[in-house]
Amino acid sequence: MVQELSLIGIGTGSPAHVTLEGVQALRDATVILLPCKGAGKNDLAEIRHGIIAASGTDARVVTFEYPVRDEALPYLTRVDVWHNEIAARWQAVLDAEWQSGPVALLVWGDPSLYDSTIRIARRLLPAPAIRVVPGITAIQALAAAHAIPLNTVNGPVEVTTGRRLRDLGWPGMAETVAVMLDGECSFQHLDPRGIDIWWGAFLAMPEQILRRGSLGEVANDIIAIRKAARAKHGWIMDTYILHKDT
Structure with missing residues (x-):
C-alpha cells in the first residue's frame, strides 16, 4: 500500500521554478510517476526528466500512458470518466512497480489551481496520504x-x-x-x-x-x-x- 503520495508543483517549464521543498520531495521519493502524453509531446516528458535529473534524486522513474478524453460524452461526464481512467493507470503502475517508500508525481504549474491531480489522487485505493508541494502557477x-x-x-x-x-x-x-x-x-x-x-x-x-x-x-x-x-x-x-x- 502506498502510504504517501507527493504532488509537486513544477511551474511552467523552467527547472528554476521548482522550490527547495519540491527538490527535497523528489529526493525523498522512491518512485516518481511520469506521464507520457502521446506523439508530438515528448518534450513535455523531457522537461520532467530534466527536473528530476537536476534534483539529484535516486528515485526510480516509472511511466504511464495518459488516456484520451471521450469527446462524445457530455463535458462533466467526460471529465469524470477521464479522471477515473487516469487513476486506474496510476493504480496499475504502482501495483506493478512500487515496493516501498514515498511516491512523487510532478504537476505542471501548481496542483491547487485549475488542476485535477489532487482529485484524481483521492480515487486511489487504498487512499494514500497526499502531500501537496506548491509550485509557480501559469x-x-x-x-x-x-x-x-x-x-x-x-x-x-x-x-x-x-x-x-x-x-x-x-x-x-x-x-x-x-x-x-x-x-x-x-x-x-x-x-x-x-x-x-x-x-x-x-x-x-x-x-x-x-x-x-x-x-x-x-x-x-x-x-x-x-x-x-x-x-x-x-x-x-x-x-x-x-x-x-x-
Missing part, C-alpha cells in the same frame, strides 16, 4: 513575464476558464480576468472595447511567446501566432490576462 509566470501586477489597487480579480468566458461572457464585477484552459481563444467572443490583454505561451521555456495590447488590435495576431506555434510544436500551453477599463 498566472504568476505570465504576470512576471509581462512585468505587471495582477490586480489594480483594491481591484477585483477573477480566475476562470475559456469555456465559461465563451458561455457566460465577462464575469460579474471583475476588473481583471485571468483565463485558464482555453484552447479556443475565447477572448474573440468578447466586445473588445476598453479591454487590454496580456497573453503568453510556453512560459519560462526557451520557446516563450508574449503579446500584449488592446484586445481589438492584437486578438487576430494572437490567434494566428497560437495556431502557428501549435502546428510547429504539436502542442501548446498558453494563458492570458484581460483587464477592462471601468
